[in-house]
Amino acid sequence: MASSSTAVAAAVSQPSSGGRRRRRPGLKLLLPLFFSLFLNVFFASYLFLSFHQPAPGWARYATTEAEAAAAAGCSGHGRSFVLRAETPVCECEACYTGDDCSWPVLDCAVDADGEDSLFLEPFWKQHAAGSSVVLPGWHSMNSRDGHRIISGEIERHIHLLHKAASNAMTDGKFIVFSSRPAELLNALAHAVSANNNSSTPPNVVEHVTSLNAREGDGGSPVIFDRSYYWPHYYPIAAPADEGIMLFSISKISGHAGIGFWWAAIKDEKIYQRAAEYMTSNAVIVSPDTQLRVLKLIKVMISEKGAGDIFKFGYTTLKARWSQLHKLLATSDRFSLHPFSPNYCSYFKTVRDPTPAYAWLKCEMDEDKDCQAVLRKFNIISGSGKLFEGDNRYTRLNLCMTNDHFELLMMRMEAMVSKEWISSS
Amino acid sequence: MASSSTAVAAAVSQPSSGGRRRRRPGLKLLLPLFFSLFLNVFFASYLFLSFHQPAPGWARYATTEAEAAAAAGCSGHGRSFVLRAETPVCECEACYTGDDCSWPVLDCAVDADGEDSLFLEPFWKQHAAGSSVVLPGWHSMNSRDGHRIISGEIERHIHLLHKAASNAMTDGKFIVFSSRPAELLNALAHAVSANNNSSTPPNVVEHVTSLNAREGDGGSPVIFDRSYYWPHYYPIAAPADEGIMLFSISKISGHAGIGFWWAAIKDEKIYQRAAEYMTSNAVIVSPDTQLRVLKLIKVMISEKGAGDIFKFGYTTLKARWSQLHKLLATSDRFSLHPFSPNYCSYFKTVRDPTPAYAWLKCEMDEDKDCQAVLRKFNIISGSGKLFEGDNRYTRLNLCMTNDHFELLMMRMEAMVSKEWISSS
Numbered sequence A, B: 001m002a003s004s005s006t007a008v009a010a011a012v013s014q015p016s017s018g019g020r021r022r023r024r025p026g027l028k029l030l031l032p033l034f035f036s037l038f039l040n041v042f043f044a045s046y047l048f049l050s051f052h053q054p055a056p057g058w059a060r061y062a063t064t065e066a067e068a069a070a071a072a073g074c075s076g077h078g079r080s081f082v083l084r085a086e087t088p089v090c091e092c093e094a095c096y097t098g099d100d101c102s103w104p105v106l107d108c109a110v111d112a113d114g115e116d117s118l119f120l121e122p123f124w125k126q127h128a129a130g131s132s133v134v135l136p137g138w139h140s141m142n143s144r145d146g147h148r149i150i151s152g153e154i155e156r157h158i159h160l161l162h163k164a165a166s167n168a169m170t171d172g173k174f175i176v177f178s179s180r181p182a183e184l185l186n187a188l189a190h191a192v193s194a195n196n197n198s199s200t201p202p203n204v205v206e207h208v209t210s211l212n213a214r215e216g217d218g219g220s221p222v223i224f225d226r227s228y229y230w231p232h233y234y235p236i237a238a239p240a241d242e243g244i245m246l247f248s249i250s251k252i253s254g255h256a257g258i259g260f261w262w263a264a265i266k267d268e269k270i271y272q273r274a275a276e277y278m279t280s281n282a283v284i285v286s287p288d289t290q291l292r293v294l295k296l297i298k299v300m301i302s303e304k305g306a307g308d309i310f311k312f313g314y315t316t317l318k319a320r321w322s323q324l325h326k327l328l329a330t331s332d333r334f335s336l337h338p339f340s341p342n343y344c345s346y347f348k349t350v351r352d353p354t355p356a357y358a359w360l361k362c363e364m365d366e367d368k369d370c371q372a373v374l375r376k377f378n379i380i381s382g383s384g385k386l387f388e389g390d391n392r393y394t395r396l397n398l399c400m401t402n403d404h405f406e407l408l409m410m411r412m413e414a415m416v417s418k419e420w421i422s423s424s
Helices: A002-013 A025-051 A057-076 A118-126 A147-165 A181-195 A249-253 A268-280 A287-302 A309-328 A370-376 A402-423 B002-013 B025-052 B060-076 B118-126 B147-165 B181-195 B268-280 B287-302 B309-328 B370-376 B402-423
Strands: A078-084 A087-092 A133-135 A174-178 A206-208 A222-225 A244-248 A261-265 A334-336 A342-344 A349-351 A357-362 A393-397 B078-084 B087-092 B133-135 B174-178 B206-208 B222-225 B244-248 B261-265 B334-336 B342-344 B349-351 B357-362 B393-397
Touching (some): A025 B025, A057 A078, A057 A087, A057 A133, A057 B060, A057 B133, A087 B147, A118 A402, A133 A287, A133 B060, A147 A174, A147 A261, A147 B087, A181 A244, A181 A261, A261 A268, A287 B287, A309 A402, B060 B078, B118 B309, B147 B261, B181 B222, B181 B244, B181 B261, B181 B268, B261 B268, B309 B357, B309 B402, B357 B370, B370 B393
Parallel strands (some): B206 B222, B222 B244
Antiparallel strands (some): A174 A261, A244 A261, A334 A357, B078 B087, B174 B261, B244 B261, B334 B357, B342 B349
16 A cells, blocks of 8 residues: 555655646556446346245145256257156257257258147246246146136136227127137037027027128128137227127237137027037136136236237238238239238237138149149148148248247248249 | 645654654545445346346246235135235135125025136145245246246156156057047047057047046047046055046146146157147247146146145045035935945045045835936035936035035935935
8 A cells, every 4th residue: 555655655745747637547447447346246146146045845845846847948959857866858949959959950851731839938038037837746737626716716817808909899798718629619509509599599509700601691600700800810890790799819929838828709598509418518717727717817917018928929920021021022923812901909000910820722733732832832721622722822820939930931942043043 | 735735744754642654634535435336236237137137036926916915715605816905805605605605695505506616716825835826927927938947847747747646558559638628538539549550440439538438349549548547536556547538737746727738649650740730730838837737737746745736636626525415314215326446546544435426326116307306405416417417316525625615515405304204
C-alpha cells in the first residue's frame, strides 16, 4: 500500500504536460471489476436458487429422474427416457441415429404422412413448469378416482378453452369425453338415433369431417368434426355453433399420444342418452389422462400474448406455408390449392388459412400417381385416393418438428430444382 | 497515457520503505477483472444455451403441488387433488363426507359390488418415492413416443414379473398389450381363428375366466383369463402354462384406473397376427400409461421380504377372510364356500386361497334372493345370476379400502346378530 500511495502522491504533485489531472490507473479498472463481480453474483444466485432447491419429500426421486431425462437433450433430435439405473436413453426422431441422436441418417425418407402435431413441442418445453404433472404411485387405483371433481373441472375448462379461442359456442351445451374416438362416435350415433321421433329411426348418421362437404340429404342427424377449427389452422370467422361438435386434444395442444376427444352437445336428451350409453359400456377416461388434460388446458387458457399457443401455432405454420408457397411458385410440375384470406376474430386481422395439411397436386400428364412421384424424391406423403381425392393429389402433414420440416424443404427444393434442370 | 507513465516511472525510481519492487496498481486489478469477465461469458453462454431447454427445476412446481395434495390427507377417508389456486380439494370415499372427509355418512350403504382393488393403496403410499412418475408437459405428443424403447422395456419387465411371482411360464412366449380388454380379445380372437388350419374356421373361441369351468368341446381355441392367478389371491401350485394367457395390471398392483391388459402367447404365428391386427386398428397404449405401468412393475419386482406386494396383498386378504369365516361360523342363515388349502410355490408353504370375492350363500328357504337380503342390511353386493350362479348366491368384493371393509364387517355383524335375536 505504501508504494502505491507514494506513487499517487508523486503523480498528483507533478503537473502533467497537457495540464490534465492524473487519475489513479487502478480506478479505471475498479469500476468494470465491481460491475463484473456484481454480474457474477447475480448469475450465481440465479443458478443456485434454481438448481439447488431440492424437491422435498417423496416426489424428489421421480423429479430428479425426469429432469435428468430432459437434460439429456439427445442433441435436440430425440426424446430421452430414464429406464435403467437412472441412465437416460435416447429414442431418436426419424432421420437421426446414434446414442445421442447426433448422427443424421443419410438418404432418410422424410415422413410427411401421419397426423402428429410435434410442431407444438417447443411451446410445451417453454412452459415446462406449469404443464408438468406428478403422478403419485397410488394415483388411478380407483377406476373412478377423482371422477366427480376432476371431470367437473375438465368440463368447466373446456368451456373456458372454447371461449378463449372463440372457435365454438358452448354456453348452455353439454360436454361428454372419451379416450377413444370410436367410443364417442358410437355413443353419439346411438344417442341421435334413439332420439329420433319418427317411427323409422334414421339408418344414416352423418359424420362431417370437412368444413364444406355435406353429402347427406339434409334429413339425417349430423355430427360435425371440428377438430381443426382452431386459430393455429384457420381464421376464426365466427364460433362454430352446430348441435353436436367434436374436438380432440391432439389438434390443439399437439398431444397425439394422449387419447382425449370431447363433444359439445346442444340437446339435453341427446347428451343424456350419450352419457348413459358410455356409463353402461364402462367407458372411462383414466384419471391419469384427465389430470394431464386438465393441466394442459389450464396452461392454454392462461397464456396470452407471447405465451399464447394459438399464436405460437399460427406463427409457425404461417412461416412454413410461406416457404412452401415461395418454393412452389417456381414450379410447373407441382401446385398447391389457392387460399382465400378471411377475417379472424381471434387475431383480429385478415389472414390466410394455415392448415395442418398441404394438398400437393401433380400437374404433368405423366405424373398420374403424385404420391409415387414424391416417393422417388424420398418423401413419404399421404395418398390422395385414400382421402377420396384422386391420385394426382398427395397430402403433406406440415405439423412435424422443425428438423423434419427443414428436411422436407430440402427434399422439395431438390425436387423443384430437378424440374429446372430437366426443362433447361 | 503520458501522465500514467510518468507516475509509473516515478514509482519505479523511488525506493520503497520495505525494499519491495513496486508493481503497477492496475495489474493487481487486471487479473481479477479478466477472470471475472471470463466468468461472465461462461454464465451468459450457459444461460443462452439452456434457453431452449426447459428451465432447470421445471418439475419443482408440479412436485410441490402434488406433495401439497398428498399432505392434505383428507382425514384418511378420501383422495385429494390440487385444482384451483393450489388448494387441495378432497374427494371423499364412499360413506364419508365434509371438506376433509372426516364426517361419516349415517346409514351409508356399503358398496361390496364392483371390482376395484383399493386394499393395495397403503402399499403404494409406503413406496411413494419409487413408484411416482413425473410427466413433463411435452410427454406423449408423439403417438409413438418412446414406443420402441418403452414397449420393449415393458415386455422385458412383464417376463421378470411372472418369473418373480412364479405364476406363469412366459419364457419363449410373446407379449402383446392394450388399454382396452375388448381390443386385446378381438385381436386374439382374430389371430386364433385366422390361424386355424381347417377349411372351416372355428365359430367359437373360448374365453375361460374361471380356473375350472371349461365348457367347450375341447376343439375350440381357448384364451385363458389368468387375471387373478397371483399369490395375493391363490396358492401358486405351479406356473400357468397355457397357449394364450390374459393378465391385467389392476389385479396385481390394484390400479383399476390405469387400463392395461396383456397376453402371453406361445405360438409365434398367432402372436404376429394379433400384433398386425392391433397395428392396423391403430391400437396404441398411451406413452403416459406405458411409463406408469413400467414404474409400477419395477417396484413390484424389486421388493422382496417386507416390501413385497404379494405378501402385502396376501396378508391383508388372509386377515379379512379369517374375520369373515369367524363371523359366519356362527351363522345358520349364511354360508361361505369351503376352501381347500394347497401348497404355494411362492410362499413355500401350504395355505388357503384368499380370493378377491366371497360368494355368500343364503341357506334359508325364504331367502331366495340373497342380494336383496343383504340390501336390507345396507350392503350392496353382486348378483349371483349375473355371474351364472343363482340368486341364492351373492358376491362380495373383499378388495376394498380398510375403512370400507370395517364398515362391511359392522353391517355383517349386525346381520348375523339379528339372526341370533330372531332365533332366540
